Amino acid sequence: MVTLHKPVRMCVSCRERKDKSQLSRYTIQSGTLTEDKNHNQQTRGIYICSTQCLENYSKRKSKSKKKGKQQ
Numbered sequence: 001m002v003t004l005h006k007p008v009r010m011c012v013s014c015r016e017r018k019d020k021s022q023l024s025r026y027t028i029q030s031g032t033l034t035e036d037k038n039h040n041q042q043t044r045g046i047y048i049c050s051t052q053c054l055e056n057y058s059k060r061k062s063k064s065k066k067k068g069k070q071q
């Protein structure tokens, strides 16, 4: 058995596990996805591996918003 000491995070879009350095960290501030380049945001962060995944994630997010409790 090998124990991995690398910090691994999961991309919220494709759910692949990758080295933390390969992922971009984002935070959600008042409903908007903002890249947390300095990793200094106190809010809960999410990790995304590529711009494609970022697109997919925000698309999915806006879809589920429309489904919401508007009626």
Ligand SMILES: [Zn+2]
Residues within 6 Å of the ligand: 011, 012, 013, 014, 015, 016, 048, 049, 050, 053
């Ligand atoms: Zn991904």
